[in-house]
Amino acid sequence: MKKRIIAIVLVALMMALALSACEGDGAYQDTYNTMQTGNSLQENQPTPTDIEFSLQRYNLTRRAYYLNGQEEKASNLPCEVEKPLGYIYLFVEGVGCIARETVDGQVTSLTTYLTPDSELYSSSYAVEWVPDVDGTYGENNQGIFWFTVDGAYKEWNGIYLLSSEYYEISDPMLSVVVNGGDN
Numbered sequence: 651m652k653k654r655i656i657a658i659v660l661v662a663l664m665m666a667l668a669l670s671a672c673e674g675d676g677a678y679q680d681t682y683n684t685m686q687t688g689n690s691l692q693e694n695q696p697t698p699t700d701i702e703f704s705l706q707r708y709n710l711t712r713r714a715y716y717l718n719g720q721e722e723k724a725s726n727l728p729c730e731v732e733k734p735l736g737y738i739y740l741f742v743e744g745v746g747c748i749a750r751e752t753v754d755g756q757v758t759s760l761t762t763y764l765t766p767d768s769e770l771y772s773s774s775y776a777v778e779w780v781p782d783v784d785g786t787y788g789e790n791n792q793g794i795f796w797f798t799v800d801g802a803y804k805e806w807n808g809i810y811l812l813s814s815e816y817y818e819i820s821d822p823m824l825s826v827v828v829n830g831g832d833n
Contacts, residue, residue: 703730709758713795714783716803725801729755737816738796741809747819754799757812760790 708729716724733755740749764783781787793807811817 705729705731705733705756706758706762707764709755709795709797710762710764712797713758713803714764718784724803734814735799737813738806739811739813739817739819740806741811743809750817750819751796751804752799753796753812754801755797757794757796757810760793760795760805760807 708727712724712727715721715727736753736756738751738753738757739747740751742748765780779787791805791807793805794810795803795805797803
């Protein structure tokens with residue numbers, strides 16, 4: 651029995667020595683330092699808790715109405731804050747700027763949702779997939795969306811510049827083909 655206890659104590663000591671050796675490891679120290687720096691920055695610059703209206707959520711709600719055939723509801727959705735105006739410039743690699751538009755509010759990622767995609771965050775036992783607000787599952791395309799000042803809905807999955815300042819970019823050109831003919 652004594653031999654068994656001694657063996658257990660020796661194994662425990664060896665494990666403690668092995669773990670303490672890991673603490674001196676450079677990778678461990680870097681990870682620890684990074685975590686400490688992140689904690690310090692979060693304490694010095696905490697997440698704001700006084701934001702009472704989200705333009706991202708507003709855009710997502712407006713988009714849900716618009717894409718589900720409720721354009722009037724989308725265009726009349728009340729906004730509790732003054733929406734900023736921005737300018738978006740759309741680029742095609744090797745061509746240049748092909749269009750510019752005035753953005754009503756802000757640009758939002760197509761991969762942003764109003765609800766989480768699963769309940770994994772609340773339960774570690776099973777993943778319960780949650781449908782989007784329109785009852786569908788899955789992923790959206792990569793890219794962005796926005797509304798123009800006249801209420802038009804736009805999506806883009808290319809290179810863009812978004813600015814609060816207007817830039818004059820010479821001759822942005824967008825060619826639209828409708829029913830096989832140029833417009």
